[in-house]
Amino acid sequence: MAYALYLDINRCSGCQACVVACMDQNDLMIENNTDGSWRQVFAIEGGGFPENEISYLSFACLHCQDAPCIPACLTGAISRENGFVVLNSALCVGCHVCLTVCPFGIPRFDKNTKMQKCTMCKERIEEGLEPACVRVCSTKALKLKIIDELDIEKDESDQKSWSPLVHYLSVENDV
Amino acid sequence: MRDLQSLVKGKIPGPETGIEIKKSVCTICDPLTQCGLDLYVKDGKIIKVEGSKENPYNEGTLCAKGAATRQYVYHKDRIKEPLKRVGARGSGNFAPISWDEALETIVSQLFQAKTDFNPESVAFYVGYPKVMRPFLHRLSQLFGSPNYMTESSTCYQAMAMAQKLNFGIPGAPDVKNAKCLLVWSANPFYTSTGLAQKILKAKERGLKIIVVDPRYSPMAAQADIHLQLKPGTDGALALAMANVIMAENLYDQDFIRNYTHGFSEYQEYVQKFSPEKGEELCGVPVDTIKEAARLYATIRPGAIMPSASPVVHHTNGVQNYRAIFSLMALTGNYDIFGGNLAEPVSYLYVPAGFASRFEEFTNPKKLSEMAPRVGGNKFPVWSRLVDEGQSIYLPFHIQSEKPYPIKALVAFGLNYRMWPDPDFMADSLKKLDFIAISDLFMTESCKFADIVLPACTSVERKELRCYREKYIIYTQPAINPLYQSRSDIDIIYDLAERLNIDDPLFSAGYEASLDWILEPSGITIADLKKHPGGMPVPNPMKHSPMNYRKKGFMTPSGKMEFKSSIMEEFSDSFGYEGLPAYHPPKYSRESSPHIAADYPMILNTGSRLPMFIHSQTFRLPWTQSLRPEPSADLNPEDADLLGISQGDQIRLSTPKGSIVVKANRTEIVQSGVVHMFHAYSQADVNTLIEADYFDPVSGFPGFKSLLCRVEKLEDRKQRKYIKNEI
Numbered sequence: 001m002a003y004a005l006y007l008d009i010n011r012c013s014g015c016q017a018c019v020v021a022c023m024d025q026n027d028l029m030i031e032n033n034t035d036g037s038w039r040q041v042f043a044i045e046g047g048g049f050p051e052n053e054i055s056y057l058s059f060a061c062l063h064c065q066d067a068p069c070i071p072a073c074l075t076g077a078i079s080r081e082n083g084f085v086v087l088n089s090a091l092c093v094g095c096h097v098c099l100t101v102c103p104f105g106i107p108r109f110d111k112n113t114k115m116q117k118c119t120m121c122k123e124r125i126e127e128g129l130e131p132a133c134v135r136v137c138s139t140k141a142l143k144l145k146i147i148d149e150l151d152i153e154k155d156e157s158d159q160k161s162w163s164p165l166v167h168y169l170s171v172e173n174d175v
Numbered sequence: 176m177r178d179l180q181s182l183v184k185g186k187i188p189g190p191e192t193g194i195e196i197k198k199s200v201c202t203i204c205d206p207l208t209q210c211g212l213d214l215y216v217k218d219g220k221i222i223k224v225e226g227s228k229e230n231p232y233n234e235g236t237l238c239a240k241g242a243a244t245r246q247y248v249y250h251k252d253r254i255k256e257p258l259k260r261v262g263a264r265g266s267g268n269f270a271p272i273s274w275d276e277a278l279e280t281i282v283s284q285l286f287q288a289k290t291d292f293n294p295e296s297v298a299f300y301v302g303y304p305k306v307m308r309p310f311l312h313r314l315s316q317l318f319g320s321p322n323y324m325t326e327s328s329t330c331y332q333a334m335a336m337a338q339k340l341n342f343g344i345p346g347a348p349d350v351k352n353a354k355c356l357l358v359w360s361a362n363p364f365y366t367s368t369g370l371a372q373k374i375l376k377a378k379e380r381g382l383k384i385i386v387v388d389p390r391y392s393p394m395a396a397q398a399d400i401h402l403q404l405k406p407g408t409d410g411a412l413a414l415a416m417a418n419v420i421m422a423e424n425l426y427d428q429d430f431i432r433n434y435t436h437g438f439s440e441y442q443e444y445v446q447k448f449s450p451e452k453g454e455e456l457c458g459v460p461v462d463t464i465k466e467a468a469r470l471y472a473t474i475r476p477g478a479i480m481p482s483a484s485p486v487v488h489h490t491n492g493v494q495n496y497r498a499i500f501s502l503m504a505l506t507g508n509y510d511i512f513g514g515n516l517a518e519p520v521s522y523l524y525v526p527a528g529f530a531s532r533f534e535e536f537t538n539p540k541k542l543s544e545m546a547p548r549v550g551g552n553k554f555p556v557w558s559r560l561v562d563e564g565q566s567i568y569l570p571f572h573i574q575s576e577k578p579y580p581i582k583a584l585v586a587f588g589l590n591y592r593m594w595p596d597p598d599f600m601a602d603s604l605k606k607l608d609f610i611a612i613s614d615l616f617m618t619e620s621c622k623f624a625d626i627v628l629p630a631c632t633s634v635e636r637k638e639l640r641c642y643r644e645k646y647i648i649y650t651q652p653a654i655n656p657l658y659q660s661r662s663d664i665d666i667i668y669d670l671a672e673r674l675n676i677d678d679p680l681f682s683a684g685y686e687a688s689l690d691w692i693l694e695p696s697g698i699t700i701a702d703l704k705k706h707p708g709g710m711p712v713p714n715p716m717k718h719s720p721m722n723y724r725k726k727g728f729m730t731p732s733g734k735m736e737f738k739s740s741i742m743e744e745f746s747d748s749f750g751y752e753g754l755p756a757y758h759p760p761k762y763s764r765e766s767s768p769h770i771a772a773d774y775p776m777i778l779n780t781g782s783r784l785p786m787f788i789h790s791q792t793f794r795l796p797w798t799q800s801l802r803p804e805p806s807a808d809l810n811p812e813d814a815d816l817l818g819i820s821q822g823d824q825i826r827l828s829t830p831k832g833s834i835v836v837k838a839n840r841t842e843i844v845q846s847g848v849v850h851m852f853h854a855y856s857q858a859d860v861n862t863l864i865e866a867d868y869f870d871p872v873s874g875f876p877g878f879k880s881l882l883c884r885v886e887k888l889e890d891r892k893q894r895k896y897i898k899n900e901i
Contacts, residue, residue: 011375013364013393014901015785020242020797024223025186029796037800043899045842048812052391052842056901123185127177135225138236138368139375 002083002147003125005134005166007058011141014056016041018133018142022060025121025132034108038118039133058133058142060118061085061106062166069098069107077115083147084120186215186223193217197653198227198707200640201241202304202633204788206524208232208367209640210241211708212633214653221245221634221654229708231644232369239786239798246795247632248657252616254629255658264605267622274659277611277626278666281585282673284609284625285318288582294319295546298581300566302326302588303791305523306638307663310688311587312537312562314667317676321545322581324566326593328550331524332561333487333873337496339560340739341504343729346515347526347643348478350374353513355383355474357467359409359499361482364393365785383474385467387412390782390850391843400467403845406779407880408457409486410495410757412464413502415453417445419468420505426472427507434723435504436730437738437753444754456759458845472506476513479503488781488879490761493556493872497739497755504735511720518718522692527641528715529696536680536692538562547578554874555745565874567594570603570866583609585670587630587663590790591620592854595876596831596866613663616794619856629660636662639689639703641712648709649689649700742872751872760880761868762829770882774829776813778883779844780860781853785901790854802900805858806837808850809885814840821899822891827851828884831865834858835888839900849885853878 022039023029029037039060047053063085070078070085077091078098094113099105108116121131125144129135134142179191188194194217200209211230215223224244228235257277262268272280288296299315299322301308308325315323338345350356350373363371371394378384378397386398387409395401404412420426421442431438450461457464471477479499486496508514518526522533542548542562549572550565551558557565573581584607594600604610604623612621613628621627635656641647656662664685671681680688686700693699698713727733731740736753743753759765763777786798793799807827809819819825819838826835827849836851836858844850851860861878868877891897 013371013396013785015238015364015368015393016801016901017237017239017242017368017785019801020239020786021225021237023797024242024245029800040898041901043841043901045811045899047842054391054393054396054842056393121185123181123187126181127185127187129185129187132225135235136237136242138233138238138372139364140372 003120004145004147005063005120005131006143006145007166008141008143009055009057011139012041012056012058013139013141014041014043015138017136017138018058021132021136022118026119034110034116036108038108038116059104060133061120062104063118063120068101068103072097072101082122084122086119086122087115087117089114188215194222198709199634199650199653200638200648201237201244202306202638203240203244203247203791204238204366205304205306207643208369209642210237210369211648212241212244212653214244214634216653219654221248227708230648231646232642234369234372236368236372238365238368239801240788240792243792243795243797244634246797247792248634248654250616250794252794253657253660254614254617254621254627255660256629257659258627260625265601265622267617269627274661277628278669278673280626281611281670284583284611285585285674288608289319292580292582293546295322296580296582298322298324298549298564298569298584300324300584300586300589302586302590302593303789304588304633306633306640307587307667309523309533309537310664310667313539313678314671314674314676314681316538316540316545317671317678317681318674319545321542321548322564324549324564324569326566327563328566329484329488329593329875329878331483332557332563333493333870333875334481334483334496336556336560336873337487337493338500340493340556340730340736340741341497341500342509342517342735344517346503346509346517348480349476349513349516350377350478350480353377353382353476353478355385355471355477356480357471357477357502358384358386358388358394358398358480359482360388360485361480362388362390362392362394362783365783366788383470385470389779389845389848391845400463400470402457402459402463402467404457404459406777406848407489407491407495407760407763407877409489410491410498410755411448411456412453412459413495413498414445414448414755414757415450415457415464416468416471417498417502417505418448418453419450419465420472420502421445423469425469426505430504430507434728434735436732436734436736436740441501441737441754444756448757456757471502475506475508476511477506477508478514479508484875485782485879487870487873487875488877490868490870490877491758492870492875492877494752494755494757498757501737501755504737509735510722516718516720517722521696522639522641525641525643527643527647528645528712529641529647529693529698530716531696532692532694536688539678549581550874552578554872555749556741556751556872557874559741567869567874567876570594570600573603573606582607585611587613589614589620590618590854591623592790592856592859592861594866595861595864595868595878597859597861599866613666628666629658630663630666631656631660635660636664637685645712645715646709647698647703647712648706649703651704651707749871760877762877762881767882770830774882774884776883776885777848778827778829778860778863778881779848779850780864780878782850784852787852793854804837805834805852805855806839806900807885808839808841808844810842810844810846810848811840812846813885814838817885817887819885819887820891822897824888824891826886826888827860827863828886829863829881832862834860834863837891841899849883
């Protein structure tokens with residue numbers, strides 16, 4: 001069964017509970033730890049008063065279907081498992097190549113320069129639990145869905161673009 | 176086959192990992208927001224936190240603050256043992272002592288103040304959380320002091336005063352049944368996320384939402400109509416909406432004829448506030464005012480969702496809110512399902528569908544038979560309607576010693592930076608003979624204390640809480656209290672015994688007291704202990720709306736008062752007005768043009784950020800990382816005019832003082848306004864506000880509107896991309 005993380009931008013309020021829940025789940029910023037949070041929330045602003053528009057975007061590894069970090073990794077530390085892009089820390093040598101190829105600047109590094117990023121809470125999903133960011137989300141903007149249930153048209157015309165497993169429902173799409 | 180390594184990595188509870196889920200509640204925000212917590216505990220230590228799914232308020236979710244519970248509980252700044260001051264006040268030099276010595280010192284100091292002066296020379300105070308309030312309230316009165324005070328002197332009480340002046344009993348929005356919701360400067364998406372969930376659900380079933388807010392908040396983003404008014408002009412906007420409702424004959428004539436007092440004078444006053452005048456005063460377009468007024472008056476039932484503080488953090492706050500709540504009367508939306516229901520409080524501010532002896536417990540004595548309270552002579556309407564002292568007036572009382580001196584203070588969670596001009600408060604605290612403070616962390620305010628007591632967090636104590644969703648919980652400690660810390664309530668019961676308070680309830684103990692309070696409901700602590708995650712209130716009372724038809728209103732006239740009899744009583748002595756009159760903020764372009772010439776922008780302080788509630792989560796690395804430095808929110812248009820880029824250093828000044836902060840450009844703030852979050856020790860915006868910049872009716876400081884100047888100091892040092900802050 002393949003899953004996708006789904007964000008409804010119309011519901012995201014920028015509360016950043018997902019960021020903290022991710023830190024709590026993964027013991028980030030505690031010891032021997034990462035140089036930044038795995039998940040971040042961005043405010044996307046525009047319009048100008050009185051037509052102002054602000055959207056919030058909760059953002060972490062997109063687990064791209066065509067993930068450039070997998071072939072780029074020199075030691076084979078990054079691979080795909082049950083649909084998710086995962087890291088075998090034992091193989092990571094901290095060369096940062098993944099960061100140079102990632103279009104979204106996702107990889108973080110711990111004090112031993114080993115790469116870290118969103119694991120999609122694989123271990124929780126395997127036990128029938130939601131990822132920490134989904135569980136905490138009070139507006140239900142973040143959801144975990146089984147891919148076949150996602151009502152998103154496949155864009156056959158643009159095979160070369162990144163087609164991440166994390167889907168965003170934009171303001172325009174939601175009527 | 177479950178792989179142990181992966182179970183441990185995922186923190187999966189169960190016998191394999193030894194992780195157990197324990198139930199509690201989060202009280203970092205308080206009240207009405209006690210999210211149920213599932214604490215993942217291994218070997219007596221919390222390793223992860225989640226929201227409880229069975230709790231009907233948060234339904235499994237949390238906010239950024241609650242999600243950081245682990246860092247809150249295990250923070251290195253936790254006070255580990257009772258301390259006594261050994262250096263000068265404020266030096267922060269303390270020596271550890273035993274609990275016995277600490278409590279005996281407090282007791283002897285309190286007896287001394289009582290003997291040398293009088294019991295009212297001892298003041299009692301509760302900041303956050305609110306769990307210990309009823310117990311300290313009772314202790315204070317039984318000790319003989321009317322000076323029980325709380326941080327509600329800047330939160331909630333003035334909103335309640337406005338409702339009490341109009342209706343006698345405040346009405347809370349019935350979001351579940353409303354068809355139209357008029358949200359007046361509240362942003363539950365950052366303050367009560369459980370409520371935000373419910374609003375989103377109601378929106379899905381067709382709820383119309385009007386939001387009045389100077390900021391383009393996430394709540395405003397969900398609105399059908401957003402009225403982005405200038406800070407502090409709320410009263411004028413409400414009067415202009417009333418003008419439209421009357422001009423278009425959309426008001427409830429039956430309600431007005433039979434149940435109101437002073438309508439004709441109100442009607443005449445409202446004539447001055449045409450929608451055009453409204454636009455001029457508030458900056459909201461005429462058509463938007465009309466559209467909002469029509470929507471609220473015609474889509475019925477309609478509820479007004481007030482906020483606890485933004486509207487009353489203005490120098491005309493109570494009157495502005497009275498004008499807003501008058502709309503409820505005008506449309507007959509008071510105490511009806513889907514409108515604002517006047518449900519009785521069950522326990523600790525919350526109507527939860529059960530009867531209790533909460534009021535009897537907290538007020539064992541008649542305040543009218545005790546000495547005048549702090550601020551009592553200065554704010555007579557406050558004294559009439561609120562059963563606490565007005566703590567904002569405490570520094571003035573300490574300094575003047577009138578009508579009697581205050582000598583000692585026993586406080587649970589006090590932050591002197593809550594007061595405008597905090598240095599004045601700090602100097603006043605230093606004048607006291609004795610201060611004891613109970614807190615979680617060694618705060619700046621603790622440094623003024625003679626005795627510091629280590630309190631524990633909600634997850635280390637037993638606590639009774641109830642919910643609007645007709646749900647009740649009595650928690651058990653999920654972990655043992657850390658170090659030598661104790662529950663604030665235990666400390667209060669211990670003090671009561673040592674003070675020889677002759678009271679059967681204090682003698683019987685905490686749980687016996689709760690059983691006594693709950694007795695009318697039939698709920699017992701023994702029942703509650705069987706349901707660690709809480710339980711629905713058994714056979715909840717059904718509220719019968721429009722109680723006023725039978726019993727009238729709890730106001731002097733027995734009617735809803737457009738013109739307040741209580742306010743009029745003080746018209747000669749204090750200049751209060753009976754009608755909900757509008758006056759612009761004391762420091763504004765309209766009221767003080769001489770100041771505005773040099774300080775052209777509006778300073779709006781203290782609106783909630785998602786990761787902080789006051790100073791409480793400042794020190795946690797997780798929440799702090801989301802907004803690492805004190806920064807002021809500026810509209811990009813203003814920032815461009817001043818040549819300010821994201822992250823530049825800027826100076827905010829008022830005639831009172833200045834602070835240096837980072838600039839954060841955002842459309843959340845309208846042009847002409849600067850927003851600054853409060854309580855930062857390194858850049859405390861309250862130092863820019865005078866101690867007596869308050870609403871003369873409530874004593875609430877005018878935190879949300881004064882005048883300021885913004886100057887760019889230097890370009891940011893780093894040239895790399897800087898994310899806009901939320």
